[in-house]
Amino acid sequence: MNPLCKPNEHALSRRQWLGGMGGAAAAGALGGLVSPAVGEVLKQKEKQVLFIWLDGGMSQLESWDPKPNTQFGGPFRSIPTKLPGIHVSELMPRMAKKMDKICLVRAMRTQDNSHSAGVPRIQRGDPKNRGVIYPYFGSAVAQLMGPTASGLPPYVWVKPGSGGFKPTDAGFLGPKYGALAFGDGQPPPNFLRPATLSPEQDTARNELRRAFNFNYAQPRRKANNEANTYVFDTAEILLKRREIFDTSKYPQKEKDRYGNHLLGQHMLIGRKLLEAGCRFVKVNSYGWDTHGDHFNGTVSLVNRFDQAFAAVLEDLEATGQLDHTLVIAMSEFGRTPRINGHAGRDHWPEAWTIALAGCGINAGAVIGATNAQGTFVKGDEYDIGHMFHTWFRALGINPDAVEFDNGGQPLPIAHDEMGVIPGVLA
Amino acid sequence: MKPGAGVSVERPMRPIIFICALLPVLAGWAAESLSQRIDKLIAAKAGRQPLAEPASDSEFLRRVYLDFTGQIPTADGARKFLANPSADKRAKLIDQLFADARWAETMADRFHVLLMERRGEEEEWRKWLVASFKANKPWDAMAREMLAPEGTDAAKAGAWFFITKRLEKYGQNPTDHPGLTRDVGRMFMGVDLQCAQCHRHLTVKDYKQRDFQGLYAAYSNLRLQNPNDTIKVKWAMESLLKKEMEFGSVFSETKKTTGPRVPFGVPITIPEFKKGEEWAVKPDKKKGVSGRLKFSPLREIATRMATPENPYFARNIANRAWFLMMGRGLIEPLDLTHTKNPPSHPELLDLLAKELVAHKFDLKWLFRELARTQTYQRSSVLPKGGAPEHLFAFAKERPIAAEPLLRSVLLATGERDRVTKLDEEDAHSLKSFGDLFQGAFANAPREPELAVTPTLKAALFLRNNEALLWLVQRREGNLVDRLIKLKEPAKIANEAFLTLLARNPSDAERAMVKSFLQKQPTLQNAVGDLVWALLSSTEFFVNH
Numbered sequence: 001m002n003p004l005c006k007p008n009e010h011a012l013s014r015r016q017w018l019g020g021m022g023g024a025a026a027a028g029a030l031g032g033l034v035s036p037a038v039g040e041v042l043k044q045k046e047k048q049v050l051f052i053w054l055d056g057g058m059s060q061l062e063s064w065d066p067k068p069n070t071q072f073g074g075p076f077r078s079i080p081t082k083l084p085g086i087h088v089s090e091l092m093p094r095m096a097k098k099m100d101k102i103c104l105v106r107a108m109r110t111q112d113n114s115h116s117a118g119v120p121r122i123q124r125g126d127p128k129n130r131g132v133i134y135p136y137f138g139s140a141v142a143q144l145m146g147p148t149a150s151g152l153p154p155y156v157w158v159k160p161g162s163g164g165f166k167p168t169d170a171g172f173l174g175p176k177y178g179a180l181a182f183g184d185g186q187p188p189p190n191f192l193r194p195a196t197l198s199p200e201q202d203t204a205r206n207e208l209r210r211a212f213n214f215n216y217a218q219p220r221r222k223a224n225n226e227a228n229t230y231v232f233d234t235a236e237i238l239l240k241r242r243e244i245f246d247t248s249k250y251p252q253k254e255k256d257r258y259g260n261h262l263l264g265q266h267m268l269i270g271r272k273l274l275e276a277g278c279r280f281v282k283v284n285s286y287g288w289d290t291h292g293d294h295f296n297g298t299v300s301l302v303n304r305f306d307q308a309f310a311a312v313l314e315d316l317e318a319t320g321q322l323d324h325t326l327v328i329a330m331s332e333f334g335r336t337p338r339i340n341g342h343a344g345r346d347h348w349p350e351a352w353t354i355a356l357a358g359c360g361i362n363a364g365a366v367i368g369a370t371n372a373q374g375t376f377v378k379g380d381e382y383d384i385g386h387m388f389h390t391w392f393r394a395l396g397i398n399p400d401a402v403e404f405d406n407g408g409q410p411l412p413i414a415h416d417e418m419g420v421i422p423g424v425l426a
Numbered sequence: 427m428k429p430g431a432g433v434s435v436e437r438p439m440r441p442i443i444f445i446c447a448l449l450p451v452l453a454g455w456a457a458e459s460l461s462q463r464i465d466k467l468i469a470a471k472a473g474r475q476p477l478a479e480p481a482s483d484s485e486f487l488r489r490v491y492l493d494f495t496g497q498i499p500t501a502d503g504a505r506k507f508l509a510n511p512s513a514d515k516r517a518k519l520i521d522q523l524f525a526d527a528r529w530a531e532t533m534a535d536r537f538h539v540l541l542m543e544r545r546g547e548e549e550e551w552r553k554w555l556v557a558s559f560k561a562n563k564p565w566d567a568m569a570r571e572m573l574a575p576e577g578t579d580a581a582k583a584g585a586w587f588f589i590t591k592r593l594e595k596y597g598q599n600p601t602d603h604p605g606l607t608r609d610v611g612r613m614f615m616g617v618d619l620q621c622a623q624c625h626r627h628l629t630v631k632d633y634k635q636r637d638f639q640g641l642y643a644a645y646s647n648l649r650l651q652n653p654n655d656t657i658k659v660k661w662a663m664e665s666l667l668k669k670e671m672e673f674g675s676v677f678s679e680t681k682k683t684t685g686p687r688v689p690f691g692v693p694i695t696i697p698e699f700k701k702g703e704e705w706a707v708k709p710d711k712k713k714g715v716s717g718r719l720k721f722s723p724l725r726e727i728a729t730r731m732a733t734p735e736n737p738y739f740a741r742n743i744a745n746r747a748w749f750l751m752m753g754r755g756l757i758e759p760l761d762l763t764h765t766k767n768p769p770s771h772p773e774l775l776d777l778l779a780k781e782l783v784a785h786k787f788d789l790k791w792l793f794r795e796l797a798r799t800q801t802y803q804r805s806s807v808l809p810k811g812g813a814p815e816h817l818f819a820f821a822k823e824r825p826i827a828a829e830p831l832l833r834s835v836l837l838a839t840g841e842r843d844r845v846t847k848l849d850e851e852d853a854h855s856l857k858s859f860g861d862l863f864q865g866a867f868a869n870a871p872r873e874p875e876l877a878v879t880p881t882l883k884a885a886l887f888l889r890n891n892e893a894l895l896w897l898v899q900r901r902e903g904n905l906v907d908r909l910i911k912l913k914e915p916a917k918i919a920n921e922a923f924l925t926l927l928a929r930n931p932s933d934a935e936r937a938m939v940k941s942f943l944q945k946q947p948t949l950q951n952a953v954g955d956l957v958w959a960l961l962s963s964t965e966f967f968v969n970h
Binding site for chain 2: 131153168191193194201205211213215216217227228229231232238239
């Protein structure tokens with residue numbers, strides 16, 4: 001049987017919200033600032049998020065939490081880092097030198113060990129079941145904080161494979177808070193103005209369109225026209241920033257530094273999108289699900305991540321942007337300490353690591369620990385709900401005061417029985 | 427005036443007219459049409475809330491054309507209707523459109539989107555929908571044909587699509603029998619039992635696990651089959667059901683069982699047959715014989731669900747018909763009917779359901795009655811001080827689906843005939859435009875289309891897509907060509923507004939157009955820009 005009722009996939013209230021969206025839509029579409037309760041968020045408008053998603057499950061043992069010379073430790077050594085007493089895998093030489101810039105939480109213990117449940121559940125913060133589909137973190141931030149002053153779409157997603165508009169991330173918030181995906185780093189269809197249309201003509205006809213819309217909307221409910229105005233304006237802003245996607249104009253030296261591989265190049269586009277002012281940028285890497293030949297696969301995977309992650313941190317720091325950008329690097333779970341018959345590691349939500357940096361984060365802290373063999377968390381363990389609390393706080397949003405408004409139903413933005421992870425926030 | 431003066435009454439009054447005139451007196455209650463009773467109930471609930479003005483002729487005209495012909499009216503049609511002084515022109519137009527062949531096609535389009543939620547297209551399914559609406563097949567009969575399809579009857583085979591499309595695998599998911607079960611509940615009874623699959627519903631007390639599992643007992647029993655000699659479409663083989671469905675809540679250890687059952691009804695007893703005697707017609711795959719069970723849970727469910735005895739059935743379709751006409755259900759969401767989620771107008775929903783049963787589920791009659799209401803014929807311009815949506819005090823703006831939007835765009839730009847003649851492969855063929863419009867304006871599969879939802883992808887399409895922009899370039903006989911030949915800005919404005927918006931421009935709008943046309947370097951481009959601006963406007967994009 002294929003259970004319909006995944007606790008995180010109750011579709012009812014989402015459609016309820018969609019059904020009533022005519023009324024509530026435009027408030028959201030216009031800047032995404034729906035609830036008066038988030039007024040405080042306004043003042044900190046330029047906070048941004050870089051969310052690096054290593055899909056399939058990065059091995060904590062070959063990255064942030066190595067256990068060399070133990071039963072499950074695997075063949076790689078660990079190396080010392082900038083932080084005295086803290087070691088990482090030898091596959092991360094660049095990040096080892098930057099450990100003072102980031103914060104590790106080595107005591108993650110989450111609930112799902114399958115991709116199909118884990119990927120959405122983790123990115124939705126696994127809140128208590130309220131019969132609705134919760135938004136992914138990116139959609140949540142898009143709704144709570146809206147676009148930055150740049151006017152660029154608030155939630156963009158650089159990923160291999162298909163691009164376009166990915167409404168499902170938004171859950172009950174409704175499709176407009178979904179992700180705008182740059183598949184293979186490419187902009188969406190119809191992104192560019194065709195050569196037959198001059199910029200002057202484009203501007204003139206859009207002015208006329210706006211004037212017509214103004215007349216129409218005056219005596220009517222404003223919602224639909226405001227939502228329509230917003231999407232047309234966003235299209236225009238994207239067009240103005242089209243140079244971001246022209247990777248041929250990027251200096252070769254820069255490309256080399258991020259790495260001539262998908263993750264490196266996509267991280268570079270991600271950085272440009274952050275610089276341009278996108279509120280939330282998700283950079284996606286696939287292929288981390290190393291059930292077989294794990295150790296050979298991991299060498300290249302972790303090396304590429306190490307290179308791209310170190311490069312983007314360096315650049316964000318150099319421009320001062322790191323001060324107001326929350327950086328998160330994670331998967332849906334870690335990998336089993338036990339090595340399977342195919343020299344692989346399987347799914348392990350019991351004890352894994354998330355790396356954080358940037359705005360509000362206690363740089364140089366290593367929070368929590370696993371036991372000597374890396375099988376389980378030793379001491380306090382944290383679920384993804386704790387992490388959501390921590391991230392929202394880092395962005396200046398108080399999860400105890402700010403709520404989602406699901407068509408009149410107030411819903412907590414993070415698991416209401418959890419709180420901030422001690423020591424992570426600066 | 428004396429009798430006969432100025433009026434020629436040459437024939438004596440015929441008895442039939444006499445009786446008709448007397449009827450209201452003889453039976454006062456019967457004189458009131460359903461549409462009048464609807465308006466009374468809406469007004470009563472609104473109380474002191476001011477109601478919006480009646481829709482202008484233009485608003486009304488555009489609305490009924492979109493609703494019943496699947497496209498906007500032509501400029502000529504609009505001109506004639508606006509100039510017609512007769513008082514009953516609206517009622518006459520409604521009658522005319524309900525007699526139009528496009529009525530069945532449009533209903534087919536709308537029910538396709540409603541029932542299939544963008545899962546895909548199928549020719550036989552569409553033929554079945556169109557034929558059903560053309561014959562004005564009662565809704566209960568339509569429902570039974572979808573719920574328990576008779577594949578061997580070619581005229582009904584198209585109805586298989588409701589089930590078979592949902593049995594197709596998508597992505598890496600297993601065959602979604604629970605999803606099919608869920609949609610049977612949603613579409614035919616207005617109840618979404620999804621969350622009652624594994625346990626009692628956590629927030630809706632009325633929805634019990636047995637309600638889901640009873641339906642699931644019938645619909646999990648189907649296996650998708652390819653077309654064969656006797657059934658020309660994909661169909662599903664129903665396996666023999668020998669014992670009751672066993673289920674248990676994930677919250678407890680207790681196991682329960684249920685026979686097939688309509689939600690909230692009694693379980694159907696599974697009869698016992700001697701081995702080998704279960705089939706009225708034995709299936710034979712080699713000969714393409716699909717077989718017929720003596721006891722078919724599907725048929726049992728269909729006959730018990732789609733009947734006046736099941737109050738959910740009539741209320742669901744009444745609510746959905748109301749939604750299609752008014753943009754909002756009396757119960758919202760459409761598929762969350764339960765005691766703690768009452769209708770906004772309980773008496774009204776009861777009335778609609780009761781009358782629909784009395785009229786033997788005649789949807790054409792119901793839609794016509796709804797079209798005749800003042801409620802449907804109100805303006806989308808808000809009454810003074812505004813109004814909450816659930817009172818139906820003004821016409822809610824509704825989405826125009828991708829297909830009627832395309833038809834309207836091609837009709838208005840005067841490119842329909844050209845585009846229709848082009849080879850399918852051509853970038854400007856009807857097929858190419860169909861794909862483009864679906865891509866830009868339709869929702870993703872399994873996403874219902876319920877409200878006006880402007881999206882970035884649609885905006886990018888309207889702004890930058892080359893095929894779309896091709897429509898507003900001057901070409902022999904198209905709208906831009908026609909407008910340019912009019913030369914005078916005021917005439918251009920009038921014709922453009924009538925063609926695209928079915929109304930005359932206001933003086934301010936005429937002035938706006940004039941100043942715009944004069945500012946642009948060439949009239950050729952400027953007229954194209956004008957047409958584009960109207961085509962991309964909110965007013966064009968919504969059914970208001």
